[in-house]
Amino acid sequence: MSENQLDPEMIVSLKDILGDNFNSLIGQFEEDGQRRVDALGPAVRERDYDTINKQAHGLKGSARNLGANLLAEHCDVLEVAGKAQQDANLEQTLAAIQQAFAAAVAELESHRT
Template identity: 35%
Template sequence: MSEHINQEQFQELKDLLEDDFIDLINTYVADSEKRIIEMQTAFDNEDNRMGFESAHSLKGASSNLGATNLTEMCYQLQEICREGQLHKHQQLIDDIKAESQAVNADIQAQLDA
């Protein structure tokens, strides 16, 4: 895998969940895509509350999978929204989107291996 996911944490979760792991991954991928769309909508509408909730949700789910960079970026966006400054941070949303896509690609590569 790459630097996008903590391999040890990912493997521990896989071992722990066994047969339920694939369901968790499918849910995570679908939910992460939904949260990215919500973040962009929040930015477009200057809706800091929606941005906070989306970032918070993706942060927690990403943390569980060991996606440490994505977790940190979502934390940053969450704090920006808490300060009411979402409208100044399109680049961070773009970075989260790119990192999320990289994480999801790494997950798929791991499942295909």
């Protein structure tokens, strides 16, 4: 795994396109992402597959838009499991999402302008 949680080219591109609004994008990602990660915990424990699918899908899209590809990959795994209503590895995948989200947020913070 690369040390970067974010695609550096995507970050440069977003900064160029968004300018002063880049910091706002970071804030929105952090807020929405944390809400989704927080919702996934109970959903995984309760095997609420609809919520797992919905929250993992939403977080995956946000992560891809920011170039947080590792986070997006973990979300994809959880989304697929939610759609298939598979119990295997839900907790481990959630833990990977929580870790990747925290690392992506930390890296994003270093890019604030």
